[in-house]
Amino acid sequence: MADERDALIAATRRYHQTETAHEDARQQAIQAVLAALRVGVGPTEVERLSPFTGTYIRKIARENGIPPAPPGPKRATA
Numbered sequence: 001m002a003d004e005r006d007a008l009i010a011a012t013r014r015y016h017q018t019e020t021a022h023e024d025a026r027q028q029a030i031q032a033v034l035a036a037l038r039v040g041v042g043p044t045e046v047e048r049l050s051p052f053t054g055t056y057i058r059k060i061a062r063e064n065g066i067p068p069a070p071p072g073p074k075r076a077t078a
Contacts (some may be wrong), residue, residue, distance in 0.1 A: 030060055037066050 029051055036046050047054045
């Protein structure tokens with residue numbers, strides 16, 4: 001029984017360590033998304049290159065003062 005408890009304690013410790021690392025990586029990805037949108041990378045391209053959905057990208061963009069893309073045809077990206 002002690003072995004299972006020790007394994008569970010160790011697994012929980014690893015979980016919390018990776019949870020922190022995951023949140024740090026998520027914040028870095030959010031900042032990269034915002035930077036890309038600010039320099040004119042289109043939302044569709046940002047979605048394709050990021051780990052986030054278009055809905056979430058729009059949400060964080062609006063929360064950070066980035067307006068929606070204007071309606072109409074979008075410019076082609078290379």
